[in-house]
Amino acid sequence: MTQNKYLKTFSIFKDLGHLIYPSACLACENELSRTENHVCSICDNDLVRTSFHLFNEPTETDKRFWGRIQLKRTYSLFYYKKGATIQKVLFNLKYKNDSAIGEYFGREIGKSIIEIDDFKTADAIIPIPLHYKKEFIRGYNQSEALAKGLSEILNVPVKSNYTRRTEHTETQTKKSRFQRWDNVSSVFSIHKSVKGLKHIIIIDDVITTGSTMEALITSIKTVAPSIEVSVVTLAIA
Ligand SMILES: [Zn+2]
Numbered sequence: 001m002t003q004n005k006y007l008k009t010f011s012i013f014k015d016l017g018h019l020i021y022p023s024a025c026l027a028c029e030n031e032l033s034r035t036e037n038h039v040c041s042i043c044d045n046d047l048v049r050t051s052f053h054l055f056n057e058p059t060e061t062d063k064r065f066w067g068r069i070q071l072k073r074t075y076s077l078f079y080y081k082k083g084a085t086i087q088k089v090l091f092n093l094k095y096k097n098d099s100a101i102g103e104y105f106g107r108e109i110g111k112s113i114i115e116i117d118d119f120k121t122a123d124a125i126i127p128i129p130l131h132y133k134k135e136f137i138r139g140y141n142q143s144e145a146l147a148k149g150l151s152e153i154l155n156v157p158v159k160s161n162y163t164r165r166t167e168h169t170e171t172q173t174k175k176s177r178f179q180r181w182d183n184v185s186s187v188f189s190i191h192k193s194v195k196g197l198k199h200i201i202i203i204d205d206v207i208t209t210g211s212t213m214e215a216l217i218t219s220i221k222t223v224a225p226s227i228e229v230s231v232v233t234l235a236i237a
Pocket residue numbers: 025026027028029030039040041042043044
C-alpha cells in the first residue's frame with residue numbers, strides 16, 4: 001500500500017471514530033454534549049475574548065506591529081493565558097492533526113469580524129506556512145485550518161500555495177526579537193500571483209512577538225509593494 005493510500009485509509013477510520021465515540025473537551029477531556037463544540041461550556045467560560053472588534057482605539061495586536069510594519073487592520077479573538085483553556089486549545093490545534101478544530105475556531109473568528117468594514121475589501125486569506133517537512137510530520141498546518149473556517153464566514157478564498165517556507169528554523173522560544181528576525185528573514189518564498197491581490201488577511205494561531213508574521217509580510221511586500229495587509233490570530237500572548 002502506498003503511503004498516500006495508507007494515510008487516506010487512516011483518515012477514514014479516524015472520521016468513523018468520531019461518529020462512534022463521542023468527542024471530548026479539548027481542555028478538560030470531559031464528554032461533550034451535542035450542543036458543545038470542541039470545548040465544553042465550563043472550559044469555554046475560561047476562554048477570555050478580547051472584544052477587539054468593539055474597540056475604536058488601537059488594540060494590543062495593533063501595538064505589537066507599531067514602528068515595524070504598516071497594517072490595515074488586526075484582530076485576535078482570545079487572550080493567551082498560561083495553564084488556561086486557551087493554552088490547551090492551541091496545543092491541540094497544533095498537534096492533534098484534526099482540521100475540524102481549526103476550522104471551528106476559524107469560523108468563530110469570522111463571526112466576530114464579519115461586520116468590520118476594514119476586512120470587507122480582503123481578496124485572499126493567507127495562512128502562515130509551515131515548512132513542508134514539519135507539515136508532513138504534524139499532518140497538517142493549523143493556520144490553514146483556521147483559514148478555511150474564516151474563509152467560510154467571510155467568503156474570501158484561502159491562498160495557501162502563494163507562500164512557502166523554504167528553510168527549517170530553530171525553535172525560537174528562547175531567542176530575542178532581534179535574533180529571531182535574522183533567523184526568519186530569508187525563510188519565505190512568495191509566489192508572484194500575490195501581485196494580483198489588493199488586500200490579504202494573514203492568519204496564524206497565536207501572536208507573541210510578531211516576528212514571523214513581520215518576516216512573511218515583509219517578504220510579500222517585496223513582491224507586491226502596494227498590497228494591503230491585515231493580520232488575524234486566534235490568540236494574543
Ligand atoms: Zn472542558
